[in-house]
Every structure is written in structure tokens, then in C-alpha cells.
Amino acid sequence: RGLKPKLPLPPGPKGLPVIGNVHQMPTSYEWFTFADWAKKWGDIISVTLLGQTLVILDNPRHAVELLDRRSNIYSDRPVLMMAGELVGWNQALALSRYGDRFKEYRKFFHKVIGSRSNLQRFHGLVETETHKFLRRVLHSPDEVHAHIRKTAAAISLMISHGYKVQEGHDAYVEVVNDAMDKFTVATATGAFLVDILPVLRYIPQWFPSAEFQRKAAAWRTCLTDMTEIPFEFVKEQMRAGTNVPNLVSELLTTEELTPEKLYNIEWSGASLYAGGADTTVSSIHGFFLAMTLFPDAQRKAQEEIDAVIGPDRLPTLEDRPNLPYVDALVKEVFRYHPVVPMGLPHRVTQDDEYAGYLIPKDTIILANVWKFLHDPEVYDEPMTFNPSRFLASEGKEPECDPRDFCFGFGRRVCPGLLLADVSVWTSCAMTLATLDISHAMENGKVVEVEDVYLSGTISHPKPFKCSIKSRSAGAESLVLSPEREVA
Numbered sequence: 001r002g003l004k005p006k007l008p009l010p011p012g013p014k015g016l017p018v019i020g021n022v023h024q025m026p027t028s029y030e031w032f033t034f035a036d037w038a039k040k041w042g043d044i045i046s047v048t049l050l051g052q053t054l055v056i057l058d059n060p061r062h063a064v065e066l067l068d069r070r071s072n073i074y075s076d077r078p079v080l081m082m083a084g085e086l087v088g089w090n091q092a093l094a095l096s097r098y099g100d101r102f103k104e105y106r107k108f109f110h111k112v113i114g115s116r117s118n119l120q121r122f123h124g125l126v127e128t129e130t131h132k133f134l135r136r137v138l139h140s141p142d143e144v145h146a147h148i149r150k151t152a153a154a155i156s157l158m159i160s161h162g163y164k165v166q167e168g169h170d171a172y173v174e175v176v177n178d179a180m181d182k183f184t185v186a187t188a189t190g191a192f193l194v195d196i197l198p199v200l201r202y203i204p205q206w207f208p209s210a211e212f213q214r215k216a217a218a219w220r221t222c223l224t225d226m227t228e229i230p231f232e233f234v235k236e237q238m239r240a241g242t243n244v245p246n247l248v249s250e251l252l253t254t255e256e257l258t259p260e261k262l263y264n265i266e267w268s269g270a271s272l273y274a275g276g277a278d279t280t281v282s283s284i285h286g287f288f289l290a291m292t293l294f295p296d297a298q299r300k301a302q303e304e305i306d307a308v309i310g311p312d313r314l315p316t317l318e319d320r321p322n323l324p325y326v327d328a329l330v331k332e333v334f335r336y337h338p339v340v341p342m343g344l345p346h347r348v349t350q351d352d353e354y355a356g357y358l359i360p361k362d363t364i365i366l367a368n369v370w371k372f373l374h375d376p377e378v379y380d381e382p383m384t385f386n387p388s389r390f391l392a393s394e395g396k397e398p399e400c401d402p403r404d405f406c407f408g409f410g411r412r413v414c415p416g417l418l419l420a421d422v423s424v425w426t427s428c429a430m431t432l433a434t435l436d437i438s439h440a441m442e443n444g445k446v447v448e449v450e451d452v453y454l455s456g457t458i459s460h461p462k463p464f465k466c467s468i469k470s471r472s473a474g475a476e477s478l479v480l481s482p483e484r485e486v487a
């Protein structure tokens, strides 16, 4: 350990005294800039921002070695002053520090949705909600994005709190979406000075320039509503004996309830909902974008479904092993645009040595997942949407499964990954079976669609227009048929 301070930091752009590399840091689409930097500096880069070291990994080899294999020291999170400390999101799993509370949250998640066998009991729910989704899309195809959001909310809120979302306006969904929208603003890169100068947190709310404090206080109230209202709902349902199985009620029944446990259960429920609210939404919306732009992939998947399932029923998760092209298409959706292109930051809790470099304690580690999934050495023509890359063909192995990277790493790996995979597959398969997605037409002209995603921690397709129609009269009656009721 004595020799470590003599080791150099990983290479990177030369910074200025005091501020370091602050002026060189990208404020949007970091994954493109960092992929460019890798050409010059190599695939493990360091920068310093006002004394804080950041290490950027541009090759999955390093992410696996550090974040997976050494996860006992690489699983902390950086402190976010605005969103975490002032608004209070540091109580939720995604921003929680590595420690006992974190471990308990993870244990709770694992118990309910952490294994395929546990998740199986929610397959019926995912299928039923996705069937409802098809009906909403057929009714108002221009609002497909709102329908995707509603479906994700319905699935997550049922699993987290056993709450059944209402058609049209739903008060709970409003509360939760409001808190989530504030989260996005609070975590936007460089949006709040207090994230750069943490000492500002001590400025009182009444101070004229303390607008951020007043925002934080208001947003904290939204967050409290988001955690408390659904939690109270579950307790009420349990008292009345009417609750359906869900994470919160299961934990309230099986855990020994100390005040700390109750607190952790309440926040686990909110963390599940928060994690599932916006992520699968981006993947499924990205699927609609890809189907508009790449009609060949859509046609091949539909041909497979027609041959294997036929026209008389909707595909279900049991059909998945018999639909290899659809499965490959879903993998390509995860690869083509990873929803969290830079993953979430990890923080190392002690000095470490790697590849001849020093990684000092408290360094923030960023994995450029977008780069991992667009590396031409691993993915042939990475900028092309081509599901066949995941199918074995003569003399060619399938390319790497993107799900090994797009859900993050080590002890922080996405705890909702199995649910995400099942939800995205069901949406893609049921949509392909019944609907045709293509370019919209306006005044006899094709409406151009840009293959562009917005910048952000969770990156969404830039809003676009497409045409969505039922594939046939038979497909339409399948969509309109009553969905299976689930308990």
C-alpha cells in the first residue's frame, strides 16, 4: 500500500490548476465525448473536477474487473447534494450509500423480483397490462408514449404496492410521476451550483438567492407524498384484508417490524416504483422508433410470430424460447440505444491499484455502456439495427448479449433487470403480433423521423411521429378481446 501514491492516475486531458478539467467536461451526450477521448487517451481515462477524481471506463473488460470482481470496494455512490441530500433521494436505493440499509433494500428486492421463479408469478400481470396497452394504442395511436408510461406505471405499482391503476387520470400515478419529473431536473448535470459547491447547502431558505433551497423543500414534499401515500394504501388494504400480493405487503408480513425495518420497507417500495417508472418506457418507445426506421427487422419478426403462434392468440412469455428472432430483436433494442448510456456512477471506498494506475479512495467510476455496446470490435456495424447479430449462423458465433452491460455492474447491478427484460419482451412480441408500425403520412408526404435520442441519465428517443395500425381484422379482434384477469 505504501507504494500506491507513487503510481500515476490513468491518463486523460490535461487540466488547469484548482478547477482541473471542469471546463473540458461535456454537459450533454457524455458517452459520445468519452468514446472520442478513448481514441486519444485509451480506454481507461481519468479527469479531476475541483479535486474530485473521475475515472471513465470505455471497455467492458475494465468494468468487469473493477465493478464486478472488486465490487466489495467499488459499490458506493457519490453524494448528490441537490437531489440526494436536500431533496432526499439519498434514502432511495439508487442513490443510497453502500452500507447496511443498502444491503437490506437489495435483500428485499431479491426476495420479491430477484429470481426467475419469483418473478414468474407476475408474468400474468405483465401480459394482461400489455394487452390493455395494445387496446389503448389501437384507440389513440398518436399517444403511444403516454400509453407506454401508463403501462410501466401499472406494472410497477402493482408489484410494489398492489395498486391497480385507473384508466384515464390516476391520482397516484400523478403523484409519483410528479416526483420522478422533479428527480430528473434535480439530477441534471450542472443544473445546481450546490452540487459543485456543497458549502452552499448551509444558506437558509429565506435568503434571497436561495431559490434552490426553496425548490428542494417543495420537491422534498413531492417525494414524501410519493413514498408515504402508496405505503399507507397498502397498510389500509391489509387491514381490510383486500390486498393482492406485492413487495410492501409481503415484507410487512414476513419481516420482524422494527421502526427501522418499516422505514426500509417503505423506501424499498418507492425505490421499486421509481426504478421501473421511466426505464422500460425508453426501451419500448425505442422499439417503436426502430420498427419505424427498420421495416425489414419488423417483417422478419412478424413472419416468425405468424409461423409459430398463428393468428388466433397473442404470444405469451411461454412462447419466448420458440421465437428466437423476436428474442434477438429485443436484445438489439437493448443494445442499439442503452437506456442508461453512462450507467450510474460508482464510488470506490479505498485506494486501489489497477493496470499500473492508482485509483484513489473516493474516485467516481463511470462506465461508458454506450461505447461498450457500439464497439466495432465486438459488434459488426454497430450503428445498424440488426437483430440477426444475436443468432448463430454458419461460421459465426452470436455477438455478446447486451444485457450483460446495459443493466450495470457488481453489487449495484439493476435489481429490476429480470422484470425489465420480461416487460420489454412482452411489449415487443404482442405489438409485433398485432400491429404494423411505419412512417406516418401527412398531406400525402412521408413524415421524416430522426434516429435521435435525448441526453440525460435516462435517455429517451426524441419525440417522433409514426403510424400504428392493426395488421388485419383478425389482429384487431385479438386486441379488442377481453384480457385475462389476474389476481
Ligand code: HEM
Pocket: 093, 094, 095, 096, 156, 271, 272, 273, 274, 275, 276, 277, 279, 280, 283, 338, 339, 340, 343, 344, 345, 346, 406, 407, 408, 409, 410, 411, 412, 413, 414, 415, 416, 417, 419, 420
Ligand atoms: C430497460 C430497463 C432498465 C434498464 C436499462 C436499467 C438499468 C439500470 C442501470 C444501468 C442501473 C445502475 C447499475 C449500476 O449502478 O451499475 C440500474 C439501477 C437500478 N435499477 Fe434499473 N434498469 C431498468 C429497469 C428497471 C426496473 C424495471 C426497475 C424496478 C423494478 C429498476 C430498478 C433499479 C434500481 C432500484 C436501481 C438502483 C440499484 C442500486 O443502486 O443498487 N430498473 N438500472
